[in-house]
Amino acid sequence: MTSGRAVAGFSYACALLTAATLGYCLLRIPIQVTDSFLNILTLDRPFGAVVSEALRERGYLRPGLWAGLKVVFDLSGGSYFEWFRGVHVLQVALVLVLFVRLLQPRTRPAAVSVPLAIAALVGSQTFAWTVLEAFPINTFLTIVLCCAAAASLAFAPHRWWVDALAAALFAAAVLTLESGILVWVIFAAGSLVGLKGVSRTGLAVSTLLLLLYLVVRFAVLQAGLPGWLDREAGFGFQRYDGARLQQMFGAAPFVFYGYNVVSAMLNVLTGEPRDGVWQLTRTAAAGEPDPVLLLQAAASTAATLVVGWYAWTRRREWRARRFDRGDQIVLVFAAVLGANAALCYAYTKDVIMSPAGFFHAAAVGVAGAHLVERSATAARGALVRAVLVGAVLSTLWGARLIGIHVALNQMGLEVRDQWAYVDEFLERRNIRTLTPRQEALKRQLQEDALRREPAPAPLRNEWVRAFTR
């Protein structure tokens, strides 16, 4: 017999081992130049100035993001790498722990699918850029963490303080990134499928906060929304700049919006398109399908098919609105997928879909456990099919688990090189002069990048090409 405690212990050990290996790789990546160095320069001002500027920004309302960065910046006392990267590692570990907590494995079939589910989480294309870059905290990962915490609250037994925490979590998330709205979506979807952690009162409070946020954003601060022509975006087989997008969709932007929403959903479900571009299809049409993209697409599609099979086998219970924990996870995934994709209407990028990727992986864990469990009583033919499905899924996601570690290793080298060429980077950004304080900061971060030991070993090209693009 396997005790529930042993199953839980095994599952958390898997999560912590993955957090440890990812953390090891992360701790060898210095603070990056792009998106981090300039942000750190911005933080070297009083707290009020940093936050008030965030409140005046057009198209965005992210004071929580800047407040969080500023707090860590001040706490660091100049040890920027240790603090910012430490927060990154801590976030990864918390996401993984909350992921296992969401799955709540108590049986052997559930335990059997946990390693697969963890690989489906960290090997996902939506997760990759939550660890490969930082600003210098990766706020996309912060939102994944908020969504994981939201799920944890929604699935918990109800206590009065859960409602209070839910409201605070929603406020923090939505003021960090726009996709923080997904925290409310999780509470609302959870309520619809019978979760009691956040009560109706708690949901009502979060809904009021959502309305307040919308009023403040659009009526009071008039921050509006980011324009769809502000940046380069993918469409079809390539990326286009704003001017070209204006030519293509100026008369009918809704076509572009619809494309982005559908692309974002398909990205999670099938691994294609990537950042709005049908890269695998393009390479396949040219007669040379990119093997790494093919692996990623095969893994995502196979996982989605298993989740779809699960939903099919549970359809009668669902029609009768009899949901168990696994059903609730899969249904919350569906809600988050739709809402997360809708948020991508103006611009889609793999990492923006990371909250949906989190729940997709959880749904894979649920469906995998269901498949394992049914095989216990299945006829020989069904058992063979289940074994094949399990082996294929596990092999594909195992390869992707290796892939994210390879990518992190390479990033450790790439960021060091970014610092070697930081002056060129600043020139390209038309930053010709730095104040003495900024120059000292640049020198400190550059020295840190050049001398931080140990540097990652340069992996042989064949290994890099086998697992990354």
Added chain:
Amino acid sequence: MTGVSDGPRKRSAGACVPRAIQWAFVAPVVAASALVVSFVAFDMAGAPPLSYRMPTNMAEAAGMGSGWEVLRRLRDGEDPNAVQPVGPDVISSSIRRVSAVEAAVWGRRVQLLRLLEREGAIQGDETKRYLACLATIARVPAIVEHFAPGGASGCDEDRVLRQLEARAR
């Protein structure tokens, strides 16, 4: 009425699961994790597998295109124009003794050469003419253009190549 059903699926923790399916689900991912853990362990021990060796001097770092390693060594006071031994895998089996600046040319590292120039490692017209000549031999027009916009006039490719190869003897 919405309800959370334990349903028939909630069985004892020790539900009998065929060994074949346990292996199918767990073995590949666990094998992948074991590979990652092994890599980390070897890496921590200073012997990372599946990797190129780390450069042993600035010339090797330049030849391998490791800008940060070149800059680190520059900051530590190494001379980028000092001739140093390089492994046969860095440039070629016949060119085994070069300076970091020369290695950057052979390695076609245009950005690295700009860095070396910015750091004061490449000075004087004669040096630039020599590097343009070297770039002509290595067939890197971007570097030739950078150091000799009008072309590497007076470049005796055979003589330069013989000199470089003679260093190894």
